[in-house]
Each structure stands twice: as C-alpha cells, then as structure tokens.
Amino acid sequence: KQEVTQIPAALSVPEGENLVLNCSFTDSAIYNLQWFRQDPGKGLTSLLLIQSSQREQTSGRLNASLDKSSGRSTLYIAASQPGDSATYLCAVPPANQAGTALIFGKGTTLSVSS
C-alpha cells in the first residue's frame, strides 16, 4: 500500500532563505504528484501538480521536482517570505488502489521569520 512521508515535520527559516521540502513515496506507480498549502484551520490550496511524465513544474517562486524511480519529490521555495508560513502537503493518487484519489503525507510546517 502506498505510503507518503514528508521530512522534516517542521522547519523554521529566516526571511529570504531558499529552502527545500521533501516528499517520498513507496510505490513509484503514480500518475502524478500534487503539492498543497494549508494555512492553520483552513482548507487546502493546490500549488503544483506534476504529471508522472514530467520532471518538474514551476509557479512563481515555487519549483517542484519529481523522480519517480527513486520515489521522491522536492518543493523548492525561493527567497522565502513570512507569508509562506503554512503547512505544505504532498499527495499522490495510487495507481493500484481503485478509486482512491489521494494518499497524503503528514506535511511539513514551515515558519518564516522576518
């Protein structure tokens, strides 16, 4: 059964620093990988979706990469800002669990100090 792990669970950085969030998954048979942002007590905002055939996707200061063979994805945040403080979740739709949409990691909680 697909398992998704995110390390570290929490990260604190000063404003302006570039940072990398990690996501690993056990079953490489995935169709895509999605990164979300969640603010405390709020809903999930989709940040980036990488299809299995892609190596990376970029949106503004965010860049997500995908290495299916090693079961890893990274989310790179450039020039971090206090407004980036949130929990970041990665999720994959498992290829071999009929109907189940997304298996989530438990997230990395990012705190950016000014």
Added chain:
Amino acid sequence: EAQVTQNPRYLITVTGKKLTVTCSQNMNHEYMSWYRQDPGLGLRQIYYSMNVEVTDKGDVPEGYKVSRKEKRNFPLILESPSPNQTSLYFCASSVSKFYEQYFGPGTRLTVT
C-alpha cells in the same frame, strides 16, 4: 468562480444526533470525495464517487454514509455521530482521480 463549497463550516453537536454536511461543486466534475483530517494522522479518505449514483468506500468509511444523486452535490451523512468523529472534514472534486483535486474550505465538526 470555480469552487467547491461546504456547509456548515462549523458544527457542534451531540452524540447520536444525525447530521449532514453538504458539498457542492460548480465545475461539472465527475469525481468527488470526502476526507477527514486529524492531528498526527493527516488526511484520510472517507468515501468517493466516480459519478452520479457511483460511490465507494475510502480508507475510513465506518460511521459515514454518502449519496450522489446529482453531479454537483455529494453530501456526507453521519447517522449517529460519536466523539471519535470530531474532526476537520474536506470535500474535494476533480475531473477524475488522476487529475488535479480541488478542495472545499473545510467543515470543523465537534461531537460531544
């Protein structure tokens, strides 16, 4: 505006009192699903629906029911809520399970 809406956003109820959380999407999506989010356990899928009248269990379906009579609506029903169903609930929709999932704002449920 394309969106997934949920109602109510906050609900406090007592054990055993039936309740329904509504979910509606305006994107003509075929796939809809419900998740619950709990500290330390993350997000887990409760039920999903691949189209009208087609529903199936996710990872944690016990104590929940769903129905999909119309494409846009996918209500979550708790026939006899218990305190262990206190959680943050999210509805999501998509073209299919293999496409980008769009999430609603969440419903915070407390069962006392």
